[in-house]
Every structure is written in structure tokens, then in C-alpha cells.
Amino acid sequence: MPRNFMEAQYFNMLEDVQRRRLTNELEEERLVYVDEVTQAQFEIARQIRDAVMAIPSRIADELAAATTPTECARILNRELRTALQAVADAADQIEPDPTPTADEPDPPTSPDSPTAAAEQPHPQEA
Structure with missing residues (x-):
């Protein structure tokens, strides 16, 4: 629990950074x-x-x-x-399907999300 307004802003900023990082990594197929x-x-x-x-x-x-x-x-x-x-x-020959199916959840919004994925190298990087 934040003790003051500045600390609350800091925590909010951290969450936004984590959310953007996860979104970018999903888009780059690193997750x-x-x-x-x-x-x-x-x-x-x-x-x-x-x-x-x-x-x-x-x-x-x-x-x-x-x-x-x-x-x-x-x-x-x-x-x-x-x-x-x-x-x-x-x-x-196994390739991940780049388009989410109807039963897949939306991309995770925090690293603590139960569907957050493990970081894996892209097949071309390995």
C-alpha cells in the first residue's frame, strides 16, 4: 500500500512499464x-x-x-x-500459431498473471 501520492504514482508507473514490456515481448514473439x-x-x-x-x-x-x-x-x-x-x-515443423484462438486469454498484463509465459528465445535466435 503506497504511503503517499508520489509512491502511488511510482507504483503505477512501474505497472505501466511492466505491461508495455510484456506487450512488446509478446509482439516480438519472445514470449x-x-x-x-x-x-x-x-x-x-x-x-x-x-x-x-x-x-x-x-x-x-x-x-x-x-x-x-x-x-x-x-x-x-x-x-x-x-x-x-x-x-x-x-x-x-511445430510452429506456434501467431493468432490467438477464441479459447486463448488476452495477453498477460502483469508478470504475476497465471497465463504469463516463460521467456523463450525465438526459433531463429536459437
């Missing part, structure tokens, strides 16, 4: 919504699970025909690398 990151993480985890779970049925016959442990390891390594590379390639 992302937590929901977008959570959705992207879920999608990538699902793709990893699907890719790895598809390996046994795809290589069962080839593994059954393998005659040495070295050959089995080579087959497993090849398939795991292929599956993980496919997931990595798909993850590179």
Missing part, C-alpha cells in the same frame, strides 16, 4: 503461452511413444532371422535412430 508449450510437449511425447511402440512389429521378422547378438543390436539401433530422427524432424 509464448504456457498452454502452447504444454501442447507442443504433449504432441512430441506422443510422437515418441508412437514411433518407439511401432518398432517391434516392424522388425520382428528381421530380428527373428538374425543369427547373432551383434546383428540384433545393429537392427535395433538402426530402427531406433530412424524412429527418433522422424520425431525430431516432426518436432522441427
Whole structure:
């Protein structure tokens, strides 16, 4: 609670500066919504699970025909690398939607907002 008028003006000015900073960072795409990151993480985890779970049925016959442990390891390594590379390639294609949808909240107005996003580097900066 401000003790006097000047202190109240100072706090008001700080809030305005924070609001402008967050708005600018959102416009510059230096901030992302937590929901977008959570959705992207879920999608990538699902793709990893699907890719790895598809390996046994795809290589069962080839593994059954393998005659040495070295050959089995080579087959497993090849398939795991292929599956993980496919997931990595798909993850590179994930782009945030620059236009908010109807269910997205308005940009946060303070750093304490529950929808305030974590600062992330822009994909081209990384």
C-alpha cells in the first residue's frame, strides 16, 4: 500500500512499464503461452511413444532371422535412430500459431498473471 501520492504514482508507473514490456515481448514473439508449450510437449511425447511402440512389429521378422547378438543390436539401433530422427524432424515443423484462438486469454498484463509465459528465445535466435 503506497504511503503517499508520489509512491502511488511510482507504483503505477512501474505497472505501466511492466505491461508495455510484456506487450512488446509478446509482439516480438519472445514470449509464448504456457498452454502452447504444454501442447507442443504433449504432441512430441506422443510422437515418441508412437514411433518407439511401432518398432517391434516392424522388425520382428528381421530380428527373428538374425543369427547373432551383434546383428540384433545393429537392427535395433538402426530402427531406433530412424524412429527418433522422424520425431525430431516432426518436432522441427511445430510452429506456434501467431493468432490467438477464441479459447486463448488476452495477453498477460502483469508478470504475476497465471497465463504469463516463460521467456523463450525465438526459433531463429536459437
